[in-house]
Amino acid sequence: MSQLNPGVVTGKDYQLLVKAAKEGGYALPAVNVVGTNSINAVLETAAKNNSDVIIQLSSGGAQFYGGKGHTDTFNTRVLGAISAAQHVHLLAEHYGICVALHTDHANKELIPWVEALIEYSEDLYADQGVPLFSSHMLDLSTESLEFNLDESKRLLKRLAKIDMSLEIELGITGGEEDGIGSEDNINNPNLYTQSEDCLRAHQELSPIGHYSLAASFGNVHGVYKPGNVHLRPEILKLAQDLVQQECNTGLNPLDLVFHGGSGSEQHHIDEALSHGVFKMNIDTDLQFAFAKPIGDLVEKHPKAFKYQVDPETEQPYKKIYDPRNFLRVGELGICDRLSQSFIDLKCAGKSLAPI
Ligand SMILES: [Zn+2]
Numbered sequence: 001m002s003q004l005n006p007g008v009v010t011g012k013d014y015q016l017l018v019k020a021a022k023e024g025g026y027a028l029p030a031v032n033v034v035g036t037n038s039i040n041a042v043l044e045t046a047a048k049n050n051s052d053v054i055i056q057l058s059s060g061g062a063q064f065y066g067g068k069g070h071t072d073t074f075n076t077r078v079l080g081a082i083s084a085a086q087h088v089h090l091l092a093e094h095y096g097i098c099v100a101l102h103t104d105h106a107n108k109e110l111i112p113w114v115e116a117l118i119e120y121s122e123d124l125y126a127d128q129g130v131p132l133f134s135s136h137m138l139d140l141s142t143e144s145l146e147f148n149l150d151e152s153k154r155l156l157k158r159l160a161k162i163d164m165s166l167e168i169e170l171g172i173t174g175g176e177e178d179g180i181g182s183e184d185n186i187n188n189p190n191l192y193t194q195s196e197d198c199l200r201a202h203q204e205l206s207p208i209g210h211y212s213l214a215a216s217f218g219n220v221h222g223v224y225k226p227g228n229v230h231l232r233p234e235i236l237k238l239a240q241d242l243v244q245q246e247c248n249t250g251l252n253p254l255d256l257v258f259h260g261g262s263g264s265e266q267h268h269i270d271e272a273l274s275h276g277v278f279k280m281n282i283d284t285d286l287q288f289a290f291a292k293p294i295g296d297l298v299e300k301h302p303k304a305f306k307y308q309v310d311p312e313t314e315q316p317y318k319k320i321y322d323p324r325n326f327l328r329v330g331e332l333g334i335c336d337r338l339s340q341s342f343i344d345l346k347c348a349g350k351s352l353a354p355i
Helices: 011-024 036-048 059-066 073-095 108-128 145-161 195-205 234-247 266-274 284-300 323-344
Strands: 028-032 053-057 098-103 135-138 165-170 175-177 180-182 211-215 256-258 277-282
Touching (some): 011 277, 028 036, 028 323, 073 098, 108 135, 135 145, 145 195, 195 234, 211 234, 256 266, 277 323
Parallel strands (some): 028 053, 028 277, 053 098, 135 165
């Protein structure tokens, strides 16, 4: 496999990353980040596992990155996404791995957010010949197929010109994430994407530029009690086979994305990988992995989070309440859980950047 320079990959290099994953039978975890703590923990874990990785921002994550307190939420979301991406650009090469930068679900209301980010990348591309992100996502799966594909084509035309990709969604991911989706649609038949819709999307989008497809096979955002999620990865195979047959392509022509990867069983992951999934989104499990060790720390040293100096023993607690202490404990929680994902997705040791 040809090798890539470490750092953020876009355009042909990004597509090479996708191709290598599919041909190699592995996928990359796509981690939703909200700050430098989560970004650095992802870079650290990817480097330790000698794997490339996908870092992404939801609109809510971008807003948080830009500052939750700012009242101009629109521009905070735009600037937060740009700021996070710039942080990744500065550090990815330093960690010696390839990083793809994505934005996550953008519904109809969030199209202006995506367009503002595209505009930024267009300016950057005109100036430096590279975009800021590798791919943006449009999630118009709750709109009509016509609207979904028309908007996807409109944006992909702009993205293709600046070496960027687009991720689209057909069929909905259940559950709720950052205000998108709802938790009471678990029995919705739209949780299973129709192969015919995938075929039509491929016929309309692939001549324009590179795109990836979040096809639903019962996926749900969040982690629920067992029995509430019925994953059917064979849905992905039906779509791949139809496109292969109708468009006369090779095996697994669609570049598929697995949403709602948290809490998934290994046999479902394995089957999804065999059907051309190159990216699995993981958010909820890592939120918990960050929070739990901090909770444990507070439980172990309850007084250190109430007093600067112990009122009885006069012991100073500075080393415990120093944010670098408890935030690092959270970062290590992310590293532990994410390391497991690199193994589950079979991407450990597969970085395309030379060691
Ligand atoms: Zn998702």
